[in-house]
Amino acid sequence: MMRVTIFAVACVVGLATGSPVLRKLESGPRFQYEKDATGQNHLVDTWVTLDNMAESARYTPELQNIYHLFTRENPTVSQPLLINNVATLQSSNYKSSRRTIVLLHGWRDSIVSDFNTVIVPSFLEAEDVNVLCVDWSAGAGSINYNTALANTLTSGVAVADFLNWLIGASGSVPVQFHIVGHGLGAHQAGIVGRNVRGDVAYITALDAALIGWINLNDRFQADDAMYTEAIHTNAGVNGYVSDYAQVDFYVNGGESMPGCNSHACDHARAIFYFAESITSGGFRGKLCVNYLAAMLESCNILPGRLNMGGLKSKVG
Known part of the structure; x- marks a missing residue:
């Protein structure tokens, strides 16, 4: 599958506690700084310990994830949907004739984060769609980054199971779905896409997380949907540095955004x-x-031009 790279203008955690080390996520330093969704800096342990896995085992995404539906009929107050509960689905404003947007927040984020409060109104303004916000804060909220990373994987499978049920119960089809994730949620979006039965039309990865994912086979893959797109704004620090989608946009070189300090x-x-x-x-x-x-902003040789983001995928 052809991959395209595009330039667009525009607390201490996991310190050694004596817990047995199970594996090393990175080949570099064991302790590295990572920012959470609130902008706080945390020194995270990139080696997975037995304590991390024990904490992760207490997270059950099948029971703890919450699925909030927003539509033009209910743009500000969500309607929670429950897997295997057809009555709740039928009484909601979900319509199988619409496209469905699935939103996955990042580390230490929640349903009320900027990721959801900014993106939900934009979609509802632009198109009559179902917007499904996945609140997986029970898994993403751990101060232990390795625990949240492990929870990203199990949550992704659980979200895919929910979507498989939703598609079957509502009469929707996978090509009506657009999945969007930020940070850890971006990698989770890929996991969801590859576990949905059928081809998801479009996945957008927003500055997918870097730490712990370089050598992890479960990271975002270019073929997780019919069309995949990545937007890099903090490449090499909090965001994944190399290209990983079918089309990757490096805004302002992928780092140092205008107006940011x-x-x-x-x-x-x-x-x-x-x-x-x-x-x-x-x-x-x-x-x-x-x-x-x-990243060097040296993209004046090839003639191709493409718009970043947008409502619809750039294939089909």
């Missing part, structure tokens, strides 16, 4: 750029030879 701000900018692209149609990007050229 912190990595946390850069990481969050992907949310706001994507939300604006939904209502504006996207920002124009230049075709690059590779991601290094995009």
Whole structure:
């Protein structure tokens, strides 16, 4: 599958406690700094310990994940949907004739985060869609980054199970679905896409997390949907550095966003750029030879141009 890289203008955790080490996520330093969704800096342990796995085992996404439905009929107050509860689905404003947007927040985030409060209104303004916000804060809220990372994997499978049920119960089809995730949620979006029975039309990864994912086979893959797109705004720090989708946009070289003075701000900018692209149609990007050229802002050789983000995928 062809991959395209595009440049677009526009607390202490897990310190050694004596718990047995099960595996090493990274080849670099064991302790690295990572920012959570609130912008707080945490020193995270990139080695997985027995304590991490024990904490992760207490998270049951099948029971603890909450699925909030927003539509133009209920744009500000959600309708919770429950797996295997057809009565709740039938009494909701969900319509199988609409496209369905699935939103997956990041580490230490929740249903009331900017990710949801900014993107939900943008989609509902631009199109009559079902917007399904997945609150997996029971898994993402752990201060232990490795625990949240492990929970990302199990939550992804649970969300896919929920969507498989929803598709069967409502008469929807996978090609009506667009999945969007930020940070850890971006990788989870890929996991969801590859576990849905059928081809999801479109997945957007917003500055997918870097730490712990380089050597992890479960990370976002280019073929997780019919069309996959990534927006990099903090590449190499909080965000994944290399290209991983069918089309990758490196805004402003993928780092140091206009108006930002912190990595946390850069990481969050992907949310706001994507939300604006939904209502504006996207920002124009230049075709690059590779991601290094995009990060160096040296993309003047190839003639290709493409809009970043937007409502619909760029295939089909």
